[in-house]
Amino acid sequence: MSLDPLDTPGLPVDPALTIGRVPDRTPEEIPELHEVNCPPELRERVEELISRYPDKHSASIPALWAIQRRYGWCTPEGIRQVAAVMKVTPAYLESVASFYDLLRTEPAGTHQVLVCTNISCWMRGGDELLGAFVEAAGCSAEEAGHGGALSDDGEILISGFECLGACDLAPMASIDERYFGPLETAEAAEAIKQLRTGREVLPDRPLFKRPLPGGAKGVGVDDQ
Amino acid sequence: MKRETREITLVIDGREIAATEGAMLVDAARHGDVEIPVFCYEPKLGQPVGACRMCLVEIEGIPKLQTACSTPVRDGMVVYTQTDQVKEAQNAVVEFLLVNHPLDCPVCDKGGECPLQDISIGWGPGNSRFIEGKRHFEKPLPLSPLVAIDRERCIMCYRCVRFSQEISEDAQLQLLERGDRTYVGTFDERPYIAPFHGNITELCPVGALTSYTYRFRARPWDIEQAGSVCTLCPSQCNVRFTIRDEKVKRVLARDNPEVDDGWLCDRGRYGFEMFGADERITAPMIREGDGFRVASWPEAIERAASGLRTAGSETAALVGDASNEEGYLVQRIIREALGGGDIDSRPGGGADRNLNMRLSDPAISARVADIDTADVVLVLGVDPIHSAPILDLRVRKAVRRSGTLLAIATDRPSALDGGATAVARSHPRHTAAMIEEIRNGTGDGAEIAALLEDAEDIVVIWGERVAREGRAVESLLGLAADLKLSEGERSGLIGVPELANGRGLREVGCLPDAAPGLGETGKGPGRDTGAIREALIADQLKALILFGSDPLRDAPDSSGWEEALTQVGFTVAFSMFGDASTARADVVFPLETFAEKEGTVTHMEGRLQRVRPSAKRPGDVRPGWQILAEISASLGDETGISSAPDALLAVADSVSFYAGLTAEEIGGRGIRWQDRTAAESLPASTGVGVTDGHSEHPKSTPAPDPGGALRLGTFRDLWANEVTELNPALRFLTQQQRLEIAPVDAERLGISQGEEVEVGQNGNSVKARVVLRERQLPGVVFLIEGTLEGNANELVHGPARTVEIRKAEGH
Amino acid sequence: MISETRVLLANAQEPGLNTIDIYKRLGGYESLEKAYLHMEPHDVLTELEDSGLRGRGGAGFSMGKKASFLPRGEMAKYLCCNADESEPGAFKDRELMQRNPHQLIEGIAIAALAADAGHAFVFIRGEYDLQAGILEAAVAEAYEAGYLGRDILGTHRDLELVVHRGAGAYICGEETALLDALEGKRGNPRLKPPFPAIQGLYGGPTLINNVETLSNVPHIVRHGADWFKGFGTEQSPGTKVVSISGCVRRPGNYEVELGVPLRDLIFGLAGGPLEGREIKAFYPGGSSSPVLTPAELDLPYSFEAMAEAGSMLGSGSVIVADDSVSIPHMALRTARFYHHESCGKCSPCREGTNWTVKMLERVVGGEATPMDLDIISSVQTNIIGNCLCVLGDSMAMPVSSMVRKFRDEFEAVMSGADVVTRTADAAEADPAGSLL
Ligand SMILES: Cc1cc2nc3c(=O)[nH]c(=O)nc-3n(C[C@H](O)[C@H](O)[C@H](O)COP(=O)(O)O)c2cc1C
Ligand code: SF4
């Protein structure tokens, strides 16, 4: 009988299921700063955000935005960097990020086009508009309809989206966080070209140039 | 913190039911024998979440159905749990829950003990109208090396993730995605590795989370359950063994709010496969050359007896993993049969008899349950996560639920730091100074002093290993007096022993200077562990009894022990497994595990608990009390003990404050001796004078060594012991020696994370990997005690404790 | 001929209204000064209660009453402005914040005074980047001018205002989910009770109001409750910014007195259905409201009248479907939205929305039987009233209303009859700005 604690006991355990292997990756606890080398400006930004709130956790969504603005999406490294600054687990931040549609946990290109396909836009051609953008950007219609699709060059993300709060512009799209509409299907290709060539997008279609339907005083008010 | 409770009555389904105001309706109903089905509700997890909607009931005066799990009862409340409206809702919820739940019960480990199965049958519509496709996940996947996750079976009750956020607070297990795409997972698909994570397998109401160690091992109809107590650490959690073919197949929690709140750490939960390990010593053995041969019981007993007889009073004993009965009998052999007095149960020595009597004073001792309601908890010189894991959860619970303020005074960064209001970090072996600073409100102790200032209920959790330091215990008792802990009903000290049954062994006489019941030895103090080592080396002691003790691994100064065990003429070892010290013995007796043993142990709060035989003893293993009684007899001291109850009787007779204790009285939940009248016969301590808090003391953080030498601290890691190595399931947690060092020091020394270094101290040195620790004091480094290689105990001897650090050759 | 009644949208098109100078030139912040310097907080509260102002975010609960629920005392209290506006059909808050941010800030500051809140947050949906930017700039100006921050106008009262951007989740509009999101968690609704007014953000008493609700506050303080009650109906006082969209000629935001006939809104203001089309159905209060039919066009547009008609005014968003729109497809669109937005916390909503979508997909795919219609209806019944929050109900109510009112059309679609799924082409609509 062996008295050497080092040699392995043969146990009545089905080897196929026997565990206790060393896992190939480490568990994700709260990282320490020296483990993540967080860019100073990102760190300062997150610290500033934390200072705005009575509880540091409130900074999580803004902090995830900060990661996304810096890296284009919520990269695992970015999440670990911010987790180290916030002293929370990366798992917590990923959990929050994955809940929200605008926080992307996968590469999202340099331009994002969100096309509303909800009720009002759908009635006015939202599906066709999405189709036109998909075609113009050259990406998968299937994916575009389910969370977003990247153009072949990985530059442009096209995504069908729920109501963006601009049914008055139906059918409309949010291009790099600015609203445009109502859009003709033909304007999709134009917009993509402008994005690719870095020119102003659809100069006469942005929301902010649009007056109230009732004009300056309101329907019927002038003529009273 | 005080809690008022008022008894009220409400009416459920026409029956009057008495309840405590504010209790949740489900619980009140259960007490009135009305069962309301639940999935997400689990009071142990804190506030109800009302997510699954299974518990909807009708309450008079409220139009919408209400969730009984989150509705506090009021006096005169009228509730209906059987109306059509309620039945429809229950059917609806069950139907919804089954929409995405596979019907693979026949191949599911939960089958037969599955709440979803039971509730579907009891409260469901019987058939589902859902004919669309269910959601699919790869199944099952390893969530950790110990737990498999089958996401298709998950019903989103959030129990597991709530455990991770709100109980263990490791926040590793999270919900990902949203809506019906939601799934349980970890960051970046990393493994979920945290000391308590096994509890999620007990929380999961379906077969989504299962332990690999139990998958396909047994079915509910061919197993039995047996209750016992886990003696792998001082927490002494209550457990339920799942037994099949007289073998332990699974360890579950046996909820005892006084002790463990119904949680287990992974060491206790997965540390059972070793019961059947090859290393188990299954018969008595006698040395033959460099090896052993199996011997008959009479032969082995005679061999042991004769060896001890020759050494007579020059025999010493170290007691480790032992029940009260076993400890009592070992000290009796030393004191009565052999007329000696050198016995200890503390690897590094500790407080003297008088201090121990003062520490045992019921007035200043707190219950574990007092932590829940304390205004302030002070954790002193111990990190519960390593020394008594379940206390870590208990403290977190108090902070989270009762707003308890947490103060931490330790040398090494503690797992509890994050939730603490005040943290004071002392240098290793400067606990006494730290306590004095707290008492005087000076230096680093000031912040903690301020917290304690205006607190009423105070619980001090302290590590008994600080007693290795000269004056620490006097200072602690002084602090207790300053804080008037003896006056507060719910205030007091909780000492965390170094050994699982450390308190019991102390009380049954396994101390050099105290007989059973902390009584007089009659012939002055004997030698403690350290002195025994020296005396063995100096050949002043001729024989040694090691009872469940492995000094080569666990005691300070490994090389000293090496020498001592080589020197000593005769050694009798009692051991479960062949550890290094046992390998040096002349006679080896097998020991029972806590799944086989019958006896009592004493929990750190003074609670006597029963260890009960649940599984079959392998081979020719016999009860420890029996072996000891026979040796004692053949040494001429007839104990008259011929059964486990006899042994308990003997203990109860000789420990004054255990007087009259019986197994029945201890029962399944245990009983604190302080709560029995016999407690009065605790011998009165002398010189209860309080050290004045203002005497001159060294600072708790002395100036850095001019030569830049680093001070060494050591600690016992949760996983640095044989349990980790003997259980395949846990082996991945085996700790390699690591040097924990503050980033500034690492920089100064030009060493970096993960690098291998040599840590040396006059002559001896060990290899370790560098780990940077932001929260660690500069000037101090830490090593782990008890690692298989590079055991820090190699370096722990003599007062000088500074180390030199060199990059390891070839690196 | 109906005309708009502009209170909140008055001056809306004044160039530079989003800057503090122009806003003040037009009388801005006078109400704040009046409230802070010349009124007792509880008088402000009474004024708001007397005005009868009802919440514009959906529930229509009395704003003043809700504010009065907050316990008094030392504990930290909070005010949250709900600017999540994510319900299909709603886009009024966008307009109000983009064109007149200071009106909202002034309303928040006054409401905070009435509720004794020291910390306020505007939770604005992440998609509203332009508006969030405008609002943040305005907040900076207000701090600069001493209307926010420490010791406002020397009254020793403080108010911190933080613009907090959401990140794309409709459920965060639900007030308790909003609180969780603000606390940095996933936006899951909480059990009620406790209600936010008692135990809300960070466990403190919290007043939660919609952008439009709060934008009304300065006007009520300036002109008094009676003036306010001069508009609208007895139970629905005041004006309402109504978002009209779908199959109409002039979609957009119009501000009218509550109680005007729906017909005037849809025909008079929004120009009625497109060329050669007829109205088939409409949601009177956003996608969560049970649909109404042309027969109900002459009802007054008020909280009470919509409730009586078995629907609701909700956020005041009218979505019009004409005879080219397939109701089953519209039901599917509606269900898909709620399925996508369900937070997943409670079973009936998580699984019910998912199940409903799958069944409706079979319906429009012509793979369903009339029995499926009954199951669809019964699943909606099983959802209603059994969820943690009302998101589930918000799908179940309109969907079941459509199945009930247009069952024959569902059966037609199931039998494979090819139904147009939407109006011909966006081009049919008036091109933007053609009005002016
Ligand atoms: C699913 C759901 C979404 C909601 N979304 C919004 C919203 O986007 N904006 C809003 O003001 N209220 C929304 N509400 C209503 C809020 O819960 C809350 O009643 C309202 O913000 C209170 O403000 P008020 O009293 O001023 O209307 C929503 C409610 C539910 C159940
Ligand atoms: S895995 Fe089990 S415990 Fe966790 S949420 Fe799913 S059903 Fe609940």
Ligand code: FES
């Ligand atoms: S048990 Fe009450 S909602 Fe889950």
